[in-house]
Amino acid sequence: MxxxxxxxxxxxxxxxxxxxxxxxxxxxxxxxxxxxxxxxxxxxxxxxxxxxxxxxxxxxxxxxxxxKDWKKDIIQICNHFNKLDPASSGKITLPNLLQLLQQPPRP
The missing domain is CATH 1.20.5 (Single alpha-helices involved in coiled-coils or other helix-helix interfaces)
Known part of the structure; x- marks a missing residue:
């Protein structure tokens, strides 16, 4: 209808x-x-x-x-990346980068 x-x-x-x-x-x-x-x-x-x-x-x-001593260089780069990625997500976020920039440099 x-x-x-x-x-x-x-x-x-x-x-x-x-x-x-x-x-x-x-x-x-x-x-x-x-x-x-x-x-x-x-x-x-x-x-x-x-x-x-x-x-x-x-x-x-x-x-x-x-x-280059590429193994040493790659390990160093990976360690630095792991510091930038505390959640182990495989991604570096802007807040993580900003937090790293605010830290005083190591001697």
Whole structure:
């Protein structure tokens, strides 16, 4: 039952078939897009992680190439990072950096 304010109804079999196919296509596209965005975000996150890994490998390669005591340097850098990341989250936050800057330098 409708209130007759301009409701459209498809009466013939051809019209109903056309609308059914059209709505099926539109709903399929809408569901596809709903799954596309989280999938893209996940792939982008993975690419960033791989890029960071490649960058780390390159740094180690360059330190070796330069004849540096790269193990000592990397351990020192990792220890410094761990001081900046007290929560061990793998991220350095701005408050952690500001807190480090406020500390007096060591002799």
């Amino acid at each position: 409708t209130v007759r304010y301009g409701d459209k109804a498809f009466k013939t079999v051809g019209e109903r078939l056309f609308v059914a196919i059209w709505l099926l296509l539109l709903s399929t596209l809408a569901v596809g897009r709903a799954f596309l965005y989280p999938a893209e975000a996940r792939v982008d996150k993975r690419h960033r992680r791989i890029a960071n890994w490649v960058k780390s490998e390159y740094v180690v390669f360059k330190l070796k190439e330069m004849g």
